[in-house]
Amino acid sequence: MREKCGIFAAVTENAPRKAYYALLALQHRGQESAGISLWKHRIRTIAGRGLVSDVFKDAGIARMRSNTVIAHVRYSTSGSPIEIQPLETECCGKRIAVAHNGTLTNFQPLREKYEMLGVRFLHSVDSELLGISFLWHLRETGDEFRAMEAVFREIRGAYSVALLFDGRVLVARDPVGFRPLSYGRGDGHYFASEDSALRLFVDDVRDVRPGEVFLVSEDREDVESRVLVNENHHHCVFEYIYFARPDSVLDGTSVYSARVRMGRELARESPARGDLVIAVPDSGRAAALGFSQESGIPYAEGLIKNRYIGRTFITPGQFYRELKVKLKLSPVREVINGRRIVLVDDSIVRGTTMRRIVAMLRKAGAKEVHVRIASPPIRYPCYMGIDIPTRHELIAAFGGVENVRRVIGADSLAYLSVEGLRRAVGRKDLCMACLTGEYPEWAFRF
Numbered sequence: 001m002r003e004k005c006g007i008f009a010a011v012t013e014n015a016p017r018k019a020y021y022a023l024l025a026l027q028h029r030g031q032e033s034a035g036i037s038l039w040k041h042r043i044r045t046i047a048g049r050g051l052v053s054d055v056f057k058d059a060g061i062a063r064m065r066s067n068t069v070i071a072h073v074r075y076s077t078s079g080s081p082i083e084i085q086p087l088e089t090e091c092c093g094k095r096i097a098v099a100h101n102g103t104l105t106n107f108q109p110l111r112e113k114y115e116m117l118g119v120r121f122l123h124s125v126d127s128e129l130l131g132i133s134f135l136w137h138l139r140e141t142g143d144e145f146r147a148m149e150a151v152f153r154e155i156r157g158a159y160s161v162a163l164l165f166d167g168r169v170l171v172a173r174d175p176v177g178f179r180p181l182s183y184g185r186g187d188g189h190y191f192a193s194e195d196s197a198l199r200l201f202v203d204d205v206r207d208v209r210p211g212e213v214f215l216v217s218e219d220r221e222d223v224e225s226r227v228l229v230n231e232n233h234h235h236c237v238f239e240y241i242y243f244a245r246p247d248s249v250l251d252g253t254s255v256y257s258a259r260v261r262m263g264r265e266l267a268r269e270s271p272a273r274g275d276l277v278i279a280v281p282d283s284g285r286a287a288a289l290g291f292s293q294e295s296g297i298p299y300a301e302g303l304i305k306n307r308y309i310g311r312t313f314i315t316p317g318q319f320y321r322e323l324k325v326k327l328k329l330s331p332v333r334e335v336i337n338g339r340r341i342v343l344v345d346d347s348i349v350r351g352t353t354m355r356r357i358v359a360m361l362r363k364a365g366a367k368e369v370h371v372r373i374a375s376p377p378i379r380y381p382c383y384m385g386i387d388i389p390t391r392h393e394l395i396a397a398f399g400g401v402e403n404v405r406r407v408i409g410a411d412s413l414a415y416l417s418v419e420g421l422r423r424a425v426g427r428k429d430l431c432m433a434c435l436t437g438e439y440p441e442w443a444f445r446f
């Protein structure tokens with residue numbers, strides 16, 4: 001499972017340099033491309049493929065002078081992989097740059113509608129529709145907030161979005177709040193997918209509310225925010241389970257604390273007889289700690305992750321695929337050998353990685369391997385901005401837990417229940433569609 005994107009926007013001194021640092025803090029949300037659009041009498045976009053540090057060099061950043069920017073890191077789930085953001089488009093005689101996190105569920109029919117009205121789309125990615133629809137309604141209403149209200153009524157799906165046009169930044173979060181978005185103020189106005197990226201610059205940080213719109217002008221004197229639409233909220237539960245940084249606080253809930261509670265709930269629901277609790281690093285760490293605290297079984301670092309392998313070239317073929325797994329993760333034999341291991345991870349998607357890890361632990365001398373997963377089985381696809389394999393590739397989609405246990409080769413396997421997850425996150429306003437198959441109605445009301 002991969003998060004689609006991270007966005008950032010700011011109206012402040014040295015905005016491009018701050019955007020660069022914020023994108024580094026948001027790098028986990030997208031590693032395929034990065035970009036910054038700035039306003040200097042017109043829109044200028046600098047973007048490219050690769051990590052933030054590949055795309056931007058110090059000299060280039062120093063030459064980017066503006067106090068008004070939007071920025072983006074991307075992993076593509078729709079459109080061509082070369083559709084880097086922020087993307088620029090135009091409509092009704094105006095140009096606009098768009099940085100979007102999410103997926104639009106009624107993109108195709110709306111694109112066809114606008115094309116019938118004579119609008120020419122410049123890109124294949126759904127995010128362009130947000131810019132087109134906004135400019136269209138801006139011409140109709142002559143007011144940014146009324147234009148965005150029309151966008152909310154028209155476009156369904158998940159969108160935390162930053163728009164740059166006419167020396168202004170407009171930032172909005174869809175009315176149900178699928179994807180996170182935060183606002184910070186201090187020596188200017190800042191917005192980011194996660195508050196941890198804003199805390200680099202300011203302390204006064206809060207969530208952008210679902211259905212809320214911010215409009216900030218280049219001179220920073222004209223700042224306004226309004227909640228335009230009220231719907232039932234559905235925050236993506238996988239932000240808490242896996243996507244977001246553990247040091248982020250999303251909609252008032254600490255990601256780290258939620259993960260520790262997931263581990264505690266899991267230990268209460270599905271205890272295991274083991275000598276040591278170990279985590280699949282890094283995403284399983286907080287839950288493993290929670291499991292250890294609740295069960296009283298000591299926690300140890302039994303698997304070591306190589307952080308520098310990500311973009312290494314690997315020769316095709318079975319031998320090299322296995323080698324890549326070994327390069328990525330290796331067992332600490334002194335910890336594993338002769339012990340009954342309780343292995344905690346955040347989720348199982350296809351099951352292939354977990355099967356390799358279990359085999360690796362056995363080879364390192366584990367007497368037993370009991371796998372505990374800090375989320376319920378993933379059985380359904382996501383249409384709200386997360387890249388989940390097709391249903392046929394999801395190991396838990398067909399067949400029960402025993403089938404998964406056999407495939408991964410564990411001595412026992414248990415998942416956290418849906419109710420246990422809800423208790424751990426501590427809120428009811430969650431999207432859990434990929435776990436339950438119950439999709440939030442608003443996203444498909446068109």
Ligand code: SF4
Pocket residue numbers: 178235236237238239381382383384385386431432433434435
């Ligand atoms: S379906 Fe799953 S991944 Fe997609 S928004 Fe809902 S909880 Fe998140």
